[in-house]
Every structure is written in C-alpha cells, then in structure tokens.
Amino acid sequence: MEYLHGFDKKEQDRLIHQAQFLEPFVYAGVDLKKVNRLLEVGCGVGAQSKILLKRFPKLKITGVDFSAAQLHVAAQYLKKPIKDGKVELLQQDAQALDLEHKKYDAAFLCWFLEHVPEPLKVLKRVYKHLKPGAQIILTEVFNQSLFMEPYSPNYLKYWFEFNELQWGMKGHPFAGAQLGHLLKEAGFKSINVEFRPLHFDSRNPKQRSEFIEFFFQILLSAETQLLDQKKVTSDQVTKMYKEVALAKKAKDSVFFYSFARATAVR
Ligand SMILES: C[S@@+](CC[C@H](N)C(=O)[O-])C[C@H]1O[C@@H](n2cnc3c(N)ncnc32)[C@H](O)[C@@H]1O
Structure with missing residues (x-):
C-alpha cells in the first residue's frame, strides 16, 4: 500500500521524535485517567502509546x-x-477494523486519518468498537495553515507539491478541517473541533528555530518521492533549503502552523 512518509528506519525514528517533540501540544487537555481499555488506531511504531502509558x-x-x-x-x-499485558498490537486495515473486543472505553487517533483513503469508514468502524458514552480523541493535520x-x-511550492503527492495517494492533507463533518456522519455526538496554533516569532526564537527545523524534516520525508516523480526540481529543493536556513536565522522570522483537535462521544 502507498504511504506518504515510507517505512524506513529514518522515518520510524522521526515518528518517535515527533511524538516527544509535540507532546505538550498534542496532550494538552487529554484526560484518560478514568479510561481502562483504549483503542489506538494507526499506532505506527508505538510512539504515542508510550506517551499515553507514561501519562x-x-x-x-x-x-x-x-x-x-x-x-x-x-x-x-x-x-x-x-510483556506486562498493558499493550497488544494488531495488524489490520483500519477501514475494515474488526476486533474481537468491541467495548473500548475510549479511542485515540493521532496524525492518522490524513493517510487513509476513506476516513469515514475508519470512524464508523471505531464507533462500533466503543462503549456508549466513550470518547474519541483525534489529532490531525491542516496543511493549508503553514x-x-x-x-x-x-x-x-514544495509544500504544495508535498500535499499534491499525498492527495494523489488518496490521502487527506487538510483532514483537520473535515473532522467535524466526518464525526457527525459516523454517528458521534458532542463533537468539538478546535485548531491549535503553533505560532513562533522573535518572542521565542529558540522554539521558532526548533519548529522550522522540525517541519523541514517532515518536508524532507517526501523529498526522494517528489524528485523521482518530477514534482519538484533539484534547483527548487536547493532554494527551499536556503529559505529554511534563512528563516531559522532571521531576526524577524515567523513560523505558523495549526493542527486540529477533535473530541466526540459515542
Ligand atoms: C504518521 S503515522 C502516525 C503514527 C502514530 N499515530 C504517531 O503519532 O506516531 C501513520 C500510521 O498510519 C498507518 N496507516 C496508514 N494507513 C492505514 C490504514 N488504512 N490502516 C491502518 N494503519 C494505517 C501507517 O502505517 C503509519 O504507521
């Protein structure tokens, strides 16, 4: 199956770094203290699972x-x-999710629906696996906001082509803006969608530089594919590297990106 970021070691390490780096932003307001059984769909290399267990x-x-x-x-x-029986891992396509246990207390999906051709199918399947009153928590990209x-x-331009590439793979780089509709269609109630800004300027230059670099690594995760498919030229890529280097140094530079957080109840 096609997947934007690929499955090599560099990408797997990036996922672990990403989860740790964004933890304060992703977990703000997440309270699963009363939850026993949690369904984590699109768990990847377990980067979020480890944080979830720590918290x-x-x-x-x-x-x-x-x-x-x-x-x-x-x-x-x-x-x-x-080994301690706290985590089980299962291999399934989430669009046809079918688990033995169908009474989870909550579901957690992070940076995931953007990669699925039919996100509504996933949400409908998750719905079926939740107890009435159980909460779903979603964290998703909204790439238009960069x-x-x-x-x-x-x-x-590179970012546009990055999103085009994902779109061509039947992904959803703007999924964050669609979460409210998708949750409603899947049957969820008490839907709340909010956008969380990552906005850094000269007031916090260290964080600004870290975020510019962090996003740069996301862009680079598709560099080979974009070059191979001739969606970008090596000249554009070289210029993009220079722009990023400048933005990291410039006194008045600004970085802005907003992701979406949605919660709803079955
Ligand atoms: C960007 S990663 C996010 C992983 C994890 N949630 C995190 O935040 O670290 C997306 C994951 O979705 C998985 N994935 C993509 N499409 C899928 C599908 N249809 N069913 C199940 N997993 C899928 C990929 O294999 C990948 O591990």
Whole structure:
C-alpha cells in the first residue's frame, strides 16, 4: 500500500521524535485517567502509546496499524508494556477494523486519518468498537495553515507539491478541517473541533528555530518521492533549503502552523 512518509528506519525514528517533540501540544487537555481499555488506531511504531502509558499508567492499549514494518518496531519499543499485558498490537486495515473486543472505553487517533483513503469508514468502524458514552480523541493535520516569514516561495511550492503527492495517494492533507463533518456522519455526538496554533516569532526564537527545523524534516520525508516523480526540481529543493536556513536565522522570522483537535462521544 502507498504511504506518504515510507517505512524506513529514518522515518520510524522521526515518528518517535515527533511524538516527544509535540507532546505538550498534542496532550494538552487529554484526560484518560478514568479510561481502562483504549483503542489506538494507526499506532505506527508505538510512539504515542508510550506517551499515553507514561501519562495514564492504568491504560490497557490495543494498537492497530496496517504496516508489519511499523508494528515490528512497535513490538521492540513497547516490549515491557507488552510483556506486562498493558499493550497488544494488531495488524489490520483500519477501514475494515474488526476486533474481537468491541467495548473500548475510549479511542485515540493521532496524525492518522490524513493517510487513509476513506476516513469515514475508519470512524464508523471505531464507533462500533466503543462503549456508549466513550470518547474519541483525534489529532490531525491542516496543511493549508503553514506559513513562514521571510516569504519563502520555493518552500511554499514544495509544500504544495508535498500535499499534491499525498492527495494523489488518496490521502487527506487538510483532514483537520473535515473532522467535524466526518464525526457527525459516523454517528458521534458532542463533537468539538478546535485548531491549535503553533505560532513562533522573535518572542521565542529558540522554539521558532526548533519548529522550522522540525517541519523541514517532515518536508524532507517526501523529498526522494517528489524528485523521482518530477514534482519538484533539484534547483527548487536547493532554494527551499536556503529559505529554511534563512528563516531559522532571521531576526524577524515567523513560523505558523495549526493542527486540529477533535473530541466526540459515542
Ligand atoms: C504518521 S503515522 C502516525 C503514527 C502514530 N499515530 C504517531 O503519532 O506516531 C501513520 C500510521 O498510519 C498507518 N496507516 C496508514 N494507513 C492505514 C490504514 N488504512 N490502516 C491502518 N494503519 C494505517 C501507517 O502505517 C503509519 O504507521
């Protein structure tokens, strides 16, 4: 199956770094203290599962992913909690999710629906696996929101092609804006969608530089594919590198990106 970021070791390490780096933003307002059985769909290499267990040690997590390569890494990364019976990992396509246990207390999906051709199918399947009154928590991209000052045309063109590439793979780079509709269609109630800004300027230059670099690594995760498919030229890529280097140094630079957080109840 096609997947934007690929499954190599560099990408798997990036997922672990990403989860740790964004933890304060992703977990703000997440309270799973009263939850026992948690369904984590699109668990990848287990990067979020580890954070979830650290924050909510009582959880028992079922992690689902369709990639054997990701689950293989997750099995190593979560060796102890798996041994202790705190985590089980299952290989399934989430669009046809069918688990033995159908009464989860909550579901957690993070940076996931953007990669699925039919996100509504996933949400309908998750719905079926939740207890009435159980909460679903989603964290999703909204790639339209990226902005960087000084004006960086090659960076923005590359980003456009990055999103085109994902769109061509039947992904959803703007999924964050669709969550309210999708949750409603799937039958969920008490839907709340909010956008969380990552906005850094000269007031916090260290964080600004870290975020510019962090996003740069996301862009680079598709560099080979974009070049191979001739969606960008190596000249554009070189210019984009320069724009990023400038933005990291410039006194007045600005980084802005907003992701979406949705919660709802079955
Ligand atoms: C960007 S990663 C996010 C992983 C994890 N949630 C995290 O935040 O670290 C997306 C994951 O979705 C998985 N995936 C993509 N499409 C899938 C599908 N249809 N069913 C199950 N997993 C899928 C990929 O294998 C990948 O591990």
